[in-house]
Amino acid sequence: MDRLRQRADFLAVANGARANSPAFVLQSRRRDDSGPIRIGFTVTKKNGNAPERNRIRRRLRELVKRLDPVSMQPHHDYVLVGRRDALSRDFATMLDDLRIAFTKPARHTPKGLSKGPAKGRGQRPGATAAASRKPD
Numbered sequence: 001m002d003r004l005r006q007r008a009d010f011l012a013v014a015n016g017a018r019a020n021s022p023a024f025v026l027q028s029r030r031r032d033d034s035g036p037i038r039i040g041f042t043v044t045k046k047n048g049n050a051p052e053r054n055r056i057r058r059r060l061r062e063l064v065k066r067l068d069p070v071s072m073q074p075h076h077d078y079v080l081v082g083r084r085d086a087l088s089r090d091f092a093t094m095l096d097d098l099r100i101a102f103t104k105p106a107r108h109t110p111k112g113l114s115k116g117p118a119k120g121r122g123q124r125p126g127a128t129a130a131a132s133r134k135p136d
Contacts, residue, residue, distance in 0.1 A: 001069060004040030004077060013040070013079045019101035023086035023094050024060060026101040027079040037072050039064055043082035056082035059091070063098050071102045 004010060016029030041060050043053040060080045072078065086094065 002036050002038045004038050004079065009038070009077060010040055010042065010079055013077045019104045021097040021101055023083055023089045023097060025081040025083070026098070027081065029077045031075050031077060034075060037069070037074060038077045040077070040079045041082065042079060047082060047084045052087060053082070056084075056086045059086050059094070063095055066095060067098055071099060
């Protein structure tokens with residue numbers, strides 16, 4: 001099992017399937033090559049200061065070390081996005097959550113389609129683009 005390190009790889013996986021958990025989000029993407037399973041870890045700045053983010057990342061790495069690699073699908077890239085609950089959640093529970101996340105069927109929600117219609121984006125409800133222009 002290898003690590004994801006390049007930003008382009010992380011962005012490619014972000015467009016793939018997701019499985020949510022209170023402590024993390026598991027993102028996955030099938031690759032067309034025959035390389036090994038690759039996994040990456042990330043925690044955003046809104047989850048705390050640097051020591052807290054590093055602690056979340058360490059806990060996620062340890063989860064993957066203790067997980068049986070057979071549960072991961074070959075020719076896939078995975079990214080674990082840490083959440084703040086990873087600091088306080090029981091480690092055994094997080095390990096169970098990760099096992100469940102790997103067994104869930106992959107759900108893919110393309111960006112922009114998962115949310116409802118945009119509200120408050122410059123037009124009144126029911127107004128068309130032509131009707132909202134000012135007369136010359």
